[in-house]
Amino acid sequence: MRIIETANQMQSWGVDRISEGDSIGFVPTQGCLHEGHASLLHRARTECDRVVLSVFVNPLQFRKPAYEDYPRRVDSDLKIADECGVDAAFVPSFTSIYPYGLELDELFSLQSGDSGPRHEGEFTSDAVGTDNSMNYVRVPDRLVMRMDGKGYPWHFDGVATVVRRLFEIVNPTKAYFGQKDIQQLAILDSMNQWLNTGIDIVQVPIYRDADGLSSSSRLTLLDPDQRAIAIKVTQIINQHSKQSGQRAKAVLESLKNALHELSVLEDQLEVDAVECIDPKSLDPATVIGQNSALYVAFVINGLRLAETRWCK
Ligand code: PAF
Numbered sequence: 001m002r003i004i005e006t007a008n009q010m011q012s013w014g015v016d017r018i019s020e021g022d023s024i025g026f027v028p029t030q031g032c033l034h035e036g037h038a039s040l041l042h043r044a045r046t047e048c049d050r051v052v053l054s055v056f057v058n059p060l061q062f063r064k065p066a067y068e069d070y071p072r073r074v075d076s077d078l079k080i081a082d083e084c085g086v087d088a089a090f091v092p093s094f095t096s097i098y099p100y101g102l103e104l105d106e107l108f109s110l111q112s113g114d115s116g117p118r119h120e121g122e123f124t125s126d127a128v129g130t131d132n133s134m135n136y137v138r139v140p141d142r143l144v145m146r147m148d149g150k151g152y153p154w155h156f157d158g159v160a161t162v163v164r165r166l167f168e169i170v171n172p173t174k175a176y177f178g179q180k181d182i183q184q185l186a187i188l189d190s191m192n193q194w195l196n197t198g199i200d201i202v203q204v205p206i207y208r209d210a211d212g213l214s215s216s217s218r219l220t221l222l223d224p225d226q227r228a229i230a231i232k233v234t235q236i237i238n239q240h241s242k243q244s245g246q247r248a249k250a251v252l253e254s255l256k257n258a259l260h261e262l263s264v265l266e267d268q269l270e271v272d273a274v275e276c277i278d279p280k281s282l283d284p285a286t287v288i289g290q291n292s293a294l295y296v297a298f299v300i301n302g303l304r305l306a307e308t309r310w311c312k
Contacts, residue, residue: 001081002088007096007169013088014052014171022049026172028163031055032071033080036215039207040176041084047202052170053081054090056097060158064108071217090170097165100129110136111154118144118153123160123194137161139187146282147183147275147295148306159184160191167197174200178207179279180214182293182308186282206308212238218305226300229266233298234307236262241294241309248276248285248292255294272297272304279310 004010017024025048027040044051055077059067074091081089098107116126118138125135137160144153167175175192177185189201206214212234213219213227222230240255256274263269275295276285285292288311297306 001078001086003078004088004090005092005096007092007099010052010088010090010092010169011171014169017050018171023173024048024050024052024170026052026054026166026170026175028054028056028166028175029077030057030070031077032073032217033077034215034217035209036178036180036207038080038084040178040204041081041086043202043204044174044176045085048174050087051085052088052090052172053084053086054092054166054170056090056092056162056166058097058158058162059094059104059107060110060161061155062158063111064105067108092169097162098129098134100134102129102134111158113154123191135161135164137164137191139191143183143187143190143282147273147277148297149183156184156187160187163188164191164195167192167195167199172199174202176202176204179203179310180206180216180308182277182279182295183282186280189280205310214307216305218303221303222300226268226303229262229269229300230298230305230307232262232266233259233269233296237294237296237307237309241288241311243288244312246288248288251288251294252276255296259296259298268301270299272299276311 004013014024025044027044029037055074057070078089115128115136118141120141122140124138128134128136137157139156139160144156149156177188179185185203192199192201208214211231213230236258240251243251252274259271263271276292277295278285278291279293292311294309
């Protein structure tokens with residue numbers, strides 16, 4: 001496995017592979033790889049000639065303290081990547097991704113939203129940095145002022161900005177994203193169409209541990225009793241996701257009631273958001289079925305978690 005640290009080297013590695021006629025499958029991550037990431041890498045391995053993994057903790061999608069506290073485990077990430085058959089691991093520095101003359105604090109200040117307006121329906125990009133050379137992507141209201149985005153739309157601007165930049169550097173044939181992050185997936189898919197990149201976005205089904213929980217680095221912070229509560233939440237969502245053909249409004253009401261009853265029994269549990277949405281547009285779904293997903297955000301003992309179930 002080749003380890004690449006600069007954007008120029010990554011770009012020329014990709015150009016060489018494409019000129020040899022190879023397809024490139026790309027899995028962008030922020031490291032701390034778990035089984036969910038491994039499932040994206042395995043899928044890329046089966047579908048593409050070459051697989052590229054990136055490990056980059058993106059300051060634009062965090063507030064500064066959370067960025068500084070974010071766990072970094074590059075050595076174990078590289079070991080997992082190698083075991084998953086990755087050809088090139090791209091582990092860039094901050095300046096390789098953002099070579100626009102902006103200090104870290106100036107990058108965080110973009111989150112204030114002063115660099116330009118957000119549009120209702122269209123993606124836009126603000127030209128910032130030295131010579132206005134950086135494109136800071138603004139995700140439209142229709143996709144960002146929903147679900148988790150409502151509280152912090154800048155988070156998804158940051159995700160979109162870094163993925164656009166990574167796409168420019170890696171220039172993959174296909175890019176792989178998990179269905180677990182349902183809002184991120186809808187936003188990146190829509191951005192990809194806006195940019196007309198020609199990259200095929202592949203949605204990979206949620207990887208679940210044997211007890212039904214979707215893999216996430218946050219789950220390691222739960223003790224066994226707390227994990228048991230999270231499992232119960234998942235089971236309730238799962239039962240409701242199978243009510244194909246039912247009106248979403250009725251299913252949501254029943255789901256909310258069942259989760260409320262659980263939170264009365266389990267005082268560490270608080271239910272934050274319960275939604276049934278169309279995974280593409282993120283609009284509320286009207287009927288349970290293939291074009292709907294249930295999304296529940298909940299807190300266990302101060303730790304915020306989210307579960308998504310694509311309906312059947
Ligand atoms: O899903 C993630 O890990 C990140 O949001 C991503 C897509 C790698 C961008 O930093």
